[in-house]
Amino acid sequence: MYKITVLPEGPEILSQPGKNLMEILRGAGVFVDNPCNGKGMCGKCKIKHLKGSLPPVSPGEDSFLSDEEKHRGVRLSCLVEPRSDLTIELVQKEKKHEVLTTGYLPEFKVQPAIWKKTFSLAPPTLENQMPYEDIFVQATRGDYDWRLLQHLPSGPGTCTAVYSGNRLIGIEKGDTTDQLYGLAVDIGTTTVVIALIDLVSGRELGTEAMINAQKNYGLDVLTRVTYAQEHPEEGRKQLQAAIVDSLNEMMEMLCTRYQVDPDKIYEITVAANCTMLHLLLRVDAVSLGKSPYAPIFTRSKDLPAGDIGLKASPGARLYCLPSVSAYIGADIVAGAYVAELSKQKGNVLFIDIGTNGEIVLSHQGRLLSCSCAAGPALEGMNISAGMRAAHGAIEDVKITPSGIELKVIGDEEPVGLCGSGILAVVRELLLHGFMRKEGALIKRETLPAEDYRHNLLVAEGNKRSVLLSGTPPIAITQGDVRQVQLAKGAILSGFYALLSKAGITMDELDKVIIAGQFGAHLPAESLIGTGILPRGLEEKIIYIGNSSKTGAYIALMSVEAREEMEHLAREMDYMELSASEGYERLFVDCLAFPVK
Template sequence: MFTVRFLPGLQSVAVAPGTTILEAARRAGVMLESPCNGVGTCGKCTVRLDVESLWQVNIRGARPAPHGAAGPVEILSCQAEVHGDVTVEIPTGEQHDTLQVLSHGEAGAIELAPCIRKVYLEEKQATSVFAGERLLATEAGDTRPHHAGMVVDIGTTTLVAALVDLTSGREIATAAALNPQSRQAQDVLSRIHFASEETGLQTMHADLVEEINRLTADLSRQSGLDSRHIYEIVYSGNTCMLHLATGTSPASLGRYPYTPLLRGSQHVTAAGQGLHIADSGLIYLPPVISGYVGADLTSGIVATGLHRREGTTLLVDIGTNGEMILARNGELRATSTAAGPAFEGMNISCGMRASRGAVEYFAVDGDGSLTIRTIGNARATGLCGSGLLDIVGELVAHGVIGGNGRFLAPDRAPHLPVSLLERLVPREGKTAFQVTEDVFLSQKDIRQVQLAKGAIRAGIEFLLQNSGIAAVQVDRVLIAGSFGYHLQEQSLLNLGLLPREFAGRVDFVGNTSKTGGQALLLNQNLRNEMTALVSAVEVIELANFPDFDRVFVKCLGF
């Protein structure tokens, strides 16, 4: 056995010869992303080794040649097999303690009627805890002041947890983190594949439970509330995430007709899932709309009152899995598209999470000068999703990128301001746009944006077409999700992700998965209402349309 030691956190783990550094990191609990699941194609699991450690690894079955190396050498951890004691430095960009995750969103007034209630029995000097009419536990003394629940928004990329006082309805504390399942697979389809095997499912379930327990402990510390007084957790997430969060195989979601094993509208025991809350605690799973339109959209309906709105409203949750619902006077149709991880900054040359140093805003001013804003006002180190879409949208609007997605050749763009023209530079034989000294946008990056935006736009087009509604007839467009909240309407229109007819009608409603989940936590009557409503939603399966590929290709253009 050999020892692999990770810096700067000082974690270490003993591994057998031939174990990759990525595998060692996972065993040590070190956060290293690998969207391609260790195939070596995404380039996101880079680590640094000093020369001495470099001698102790094989890279793709061959010894590296560190001759002449003066300092740490960067390698892909998934391709480096350990054959001696190794010290590994994790680049600071991989740390996510400054991760920017949106925790607020639109929410309506909720009548307080939680599923969990407490009754104090004075003659017995004890408190009974009920879930509806079912007795969960009896506690010594009067514990009515300690009466809390949680909501966990389980996103494909991020987790947001909120602690809520069930007596007052007040949100007590919030916490956020990356979804640790990203270490194994970045998008929904990759996770379905990974977790279709029992060992993969166990890994993903255990990783998620561990992170939710960590968030629970964080909320407990913030609030001073003992986690034993948390009696119910609402899981709000897409259908695949609910399967993985409960240790249920998602294999059926990977093959036609994509039928989920979980339909939601149910409780599972928290202890049975390994969660550290009240011994009798429960997890509520909201009703699921379909295999690819999940409980997060059900929560979105609750938060926005979509089913009660007059006229025509489109709700779009933009993320790795683009889910959308069209409501016309209470009649709902839903669909989803696989947008992929580009919106999260993945598969992008200088892509990164929404953390310190990420370019989150980009604009070209009237004189051609640039306005660039980064998270934390730090030196730019990469592009997060909102910055990426801003840049591409602005470059399209100003003619730097053509409708086909290609950069204009500098010698064919004399009309461009010098400030933009001088940023078109050769990089590895192709034109790239230099955003800052260390950050650039490549032609490949633009293609990734085209694929992601094309998928969402195609979904919108089919949803409108199937409903017999023209884009101009849509009264309001609600953009939901943590990522969506940081976007600009103009960028979405410039890209063609939204039809031009939507101009002036777009509202960014934030993390409705979380706020809708809170409403379900605080009012059990909403649960029955949503269960009935979800059963009546018409789901549009894009795979059933023979001309989907044609429309998708058409939607790729800017």
């Protein structure tokens, strides 16, 4: 057995031989970035080897490590197995992340599923020895679980009955009608947002957000599904525990901050993509990762929150919003409801841009949807200097003849590029003629020495890049541009495919609604400048923020809205792009960048 010591503040881990270092760290709860789920394809899981024996650098590692990194002892944790006790240092430190928690809120009828009423227990007498249960049943007139009798006081006085619809879910001593709380939750692939709601007033007391803890098992849905498939005994259990433990932790933080008793939280509503809902409920998600992509379920779910380990009121309910298909999940149903797509007049295009680009077109009262595989590039993954939107991430770039201006989250020294920064760089490269419409960076030797672009272009052999910052060196490579190009082609082709199906053109669009964590940070100039949206739509773009969390909030506050969301999910048509005639040609055409 080997002892692995993790610096600067990590644990000492005991492990049997035969496991790679990333598996060992992940098993101990130590996070190492791994977009490819340990397949040796992304080069992100770097650690610094300080003491102990590791095998020599393999060709697979060598392609991801610079000479300077190899000299410092940097290795890829997924490609090395310890040969003795080890001391290592984590190269990437967790940073404070910027998470969007707000969004546009439409009007809706307020009528929560959860409600309370008081009742009195009259004292029995020798002449009338009616059991307290019978008194309670007469007073509450609701279906109930016998275990509620464990909370019924054996004496006279005022009690409060807690209902979910017509279902009795709790009995409390005294009058607690002023204490009625719920949680609205948005579970994204990358981030999780939870809001504590006062169900009496409808007021949001506060929010908590964190990175989805399932990141330890892969940074996108497919790598997490693959992990569950490759670990049939423990995979689903581990993925469920990661998200449930996070929700319980955030719930405890909110309750402590706002002095709310967790036993007074009676309902939790969740909007998430279809895969995240399967993993939350520990339902097999393997079918979502392979053709024909048929999910186990898409309907809404209403179940006891305690069934999956959520630590709220003993009778608390968990409501999961409905999905449409494997890749149009409850988060998009929530967004379509918040954007009021079914009520829109004219032609409206809705998009939530992330690892997948989910698109909904509202045309003459009909909702048509599709999902395009944008890939992780737009969230900073699969990019050589990519990272999430955390402190130190470059989020905007301006290139001028006098130099490069960087906008960095947290006003810190730059350490990498997040998604909005990556698009900003590509926008600027196109604007200033660093690249051609097919995506190739120009050659440095074609420029005169006095051209300001000359010193920004870097060539190492056949590899070209543009240097953005020198300490540490941050550049965007030709390979990075190709990743963005594939994402751009996927999204734009999805737009055109939906419009073609409806028989309309881009010029006939009245609005383009951008939703989601990532979309909110994309200015129109980046969307248009990189060609994700065609020119001419600048004045039609509307941002509605985190519509997934807003939809979860509305579902918490309105039974009628739930029914409308369920109807919307049933009525929304889904278009499988890969099965559409001529889609491959359309995708190739959409790869071209706009150039002046």
